[in-house]
Each structure stands twice: as structure tokens, then as C-alpha cells.
Amino acid sequence: MSPDSSRTGELVRFEDVSLRFGGTPALEEVSFAMGPGETRIVLGAAGSGKTTLLKAALGLIKPDSGRIFLFGTEITDLSEQNLFDLRARAGILFQEGGLFDSLTVEENVAYPLLNQRVLREAIHSNGTGHQPPVQTLEKRVRETLHFVELDQTLDKFPSELSGGMRRRVGIARALVTEPALLLYDSPTAGLDPITANTIIALILKERELRNTATILVTHRYLDGHLITNFRYNPSSGTVERAPRSAEGAEGVKTKFFVMKEGRLVFQGSESELQAASDPYVLKFLRHGSS
């Protein structure tokens, strides 16, 4: 499972990846790469392959053809056991939340720390001196829940929380491992505009403070626009418009993808997206700005 030396600078690389469910294409010759600190906003209609793209990036779904690299290691045919250690370096927020409904919020957030071998070992090796592992773990869980402003929900079950709170717990669970790569699957889907903006603010806050590479899947252009043009100000604790550069506020670090029937039909910056002439691509801009 040694990393391919030519890919070590990249976090994710897809090379001509195709996947079909039955006869329906979920991914069609998808190719892209992204490095540390970069952001990709993936737009697309329902069923266009956005979620499949995210799951394939973590090896949760195997492609029919093509190659996928995660943290420089080819995962296309990697066994599940070997994938666990790689996945420990990534965090994911699932579309449905994916919270374990039989566990409390605290147990949900602690889950990756207790179950991912490399993280479990790291916590145990740090748990010397005055701070035993259990306290280290509790501290990290509480800090992460404080980050998503859910300090008071430790003992609650997911069913007792609102939709927006569940998403924030999902984000906390993705962040608790301090991953190098974060994958968000429709984090604002089904939420009211105020709660959706709270979630986007959290994503901006996380990116500002930790500079984590991010792939954000959404059907709302507005989400991508906010992520590209706004930043979190740590001193004031608020979200504000970022200073503009020649390539846009986030420059070349943020790119938009548009997916249609499994294909990446657009890759480029926000200004290139706004200048696109493809009617399918334009649909997202019109709906996003309305």
C-alpha cells in the first residue's frame, strides 16, 4: 500500500473513472485531481453522480474502470481493511447524515476516534503523563462539538435534534479526526435558508482555521458562491466578503465542477462558470441566484 511517488502531492485523483448501476451510468470517464488546501464545488441535478463521486473517492464504491488515487495511493482495487487507514485521514458528511441513531451525540462524534485503528493508536500514544487517553478523547469530542456550537447536546440522541443540528453533528464527526480532506454531501439540502447559511458558515470557519482540502457536493449554486467569495474572520467571529483577486476571491484554489448523467461537463473557476454557454450549466446559475 505504498504511495505512488508521482501522486504524493495530490489528495485525490480520478483517471477516466466510469461506473454503472445496472445500465445507468453513475460516472462516465471522470478525471480530475486536487491538492492540499484546495476546494471543489460539485454542482449537478439529482442522479447526476455527485454522491457516487464522493463515495468512490473514499473507496466506498468501486469503479468499473479507471483509476482512483487517495492521498497518493491507488485505491481502485484496495481491500477494505487497507482502506480503513487511508479513510482515517478523510472526513465525510453524508447526505442523510449517517449518524448512528442508537448512539448519543457524544458517542457519534467519538466513534471515529475509537474505531479507526491509526487514530486510536495515536490517542493512546499521546495519553501519557497527566492526561489519560479517555480524557484526551473527551476533550477532543467536546472541543469539536463546541466548534459546531453544539455544546449542550452531548447526551442527546440524533432523533432528538433538528435537521440542521444533525448536520452539524455530522460535521463535528467529520472534523474530530482533523482530516486532511473533507467531503460534504449536500450539507444544505432540505434546510431552511438561515440554517443552510449557518452550515456554510461552519464550512468556511473550518476552512479558514484548518485550511483543509474540501469537496462540497450541492445542487445550490449559492453554496458554492458563498464558499468562493466569503471567508470567516477569526477575530470578529463572523463571515465576511473575501478580498477579490484576479481569479476570484479564492483564486485558483476553488474550482466548480458541473455533473450531468455521470459526466463532468464543466470544470473551472466561478468566473468561467458564469461565462459558460451550456444551457445545463446555466440552469444552476439561474436557480442559484433566484
Place this chain on the structure above:
Amino acid sequence: MEAFQDFLSLSIRAIRNIFRGPHYADDIFRQMDIIGVGSLPIVMLIGLFSGVVMTMQMARALQQYGAEGQVGQIVSIALVRELGPVLTAVLVAGRNASGIASELGSMKVTEQIDAMRALGTDPIQKLVTPRLIATSFVLPLLTIIADFIGLIGGAVIAYALLNISSSQYWTSAWMSLEYNDLAQGLIKPFVFAVVIALVGCFYGMRTSGGTQGVGRATTKAVVVSSVWIFFLTSMITRFFLYYT
């Protein structure tokens, strides 16, 4: 064919996981409680009534030959060899294969199983293997209890309605049982348990299509495991009749 291959693959991985870590002892004991203790009242009730009904029916048939004193023998053989294992397994399939399929199915459609994989846990190790171990352990025990309660029910009816003394009934019942019968009575529930757990988990793990999909998975799990129970009991019976 593809589904059968997937079922075999799941079964092999679940059985292989018994011999390698990590082991989730808490989950195994929780499942033993749900499947074993949870099924106990209904299994005892059904065991009792099968013994009662069988004694009444057999006594009527045996009276024609003046052999109603042998009712204990027939009831014990039928219960230990066939009715105890099959009725208990069908009950547990209805109660637990459906429960397993719906629980795992709900987890599948709400992406909890994907989350488990993404967060470093093998869902087969965490969800399937504990259910397999727990069912394989408790179903033979439930069957023994059902057999025993059934024999007690038969004894009560034999004494109350047929004027057969308790010692005559128990002697007849006990003496008629051979090691072959006991082996059948224990091997069958073990095999059925493996089928119930794996079929329930299989349909749960491949659920798709939201809440409707969960309903379909639950129904399939009960129907398929029940059919397998009847098919396997005939195969095992044939094996014991011809090869032992």
C-alpha cells in the same frame, strides 16, 4: 445467481470474522438478549401448545389400536426430531430475521452502514458476525426449552384427559429417544440459526429504495428463511434416515 454469489460472499466473510478480531462482545450479548430472551415467552407458549395438541391428536389415533399408552413416545420423537426445531426456527425467523433485516435495512438507507465503513468499522464484523454468533448460540437453547415445555404440556394432557400416569408417559417418552434423535434435534436448530441470521443480514445489507425498500427486505428475509428452514429440515432428516 448474482444474489446467491453475494449471499455466499457475505456468509464466508461473516464466518471468517468469527476467527479474527476485533470482536464486539457487547453486540453479541445484546443480540443474545434480543433474540434469545426476547423470543423465550413466545417459544415457550408455542412449545406448550404443540405438545398439548399433538398429545390429543395422537391419543385419538392410538386409541383405535388400544395403544394410547404409547403417546409419550410419539410426542417426544415428533417434538425432538422435527416439530421443536422447525416451529422454534420459524418463530425466530418471523420475529428476528425480520427484525435484523429491518434494522440493517434502515441503517443502509440512512447511510449508517456507509458511515461505518468510512469511519473505520467493517459492517460485517460489527453487524453480521455478532448476530450470526448470537443466533447460533441461542436457537438450539430455545429449541431445547420448547421441546421440554412441549413434553410437559403433553404430560399434563395425558394425565388429565387420557388417564395415563405421569411415570408411564415420561418413561415412554424418554426411552424412545435415541442419540440419533437428540443429534437431529440439536443440529437442525444450529443450521437454521445460521440461515436465519445470514438471510436477515443479507436482505438488510442490500436494502435500497427508502422505507418501502426496508419493508420489502423484511418480507423477503422472513419468506426466504422460512422456505430454507423447511428445505433444510427435509435434507437433514433424509441424511439421518439413510446415513445413520
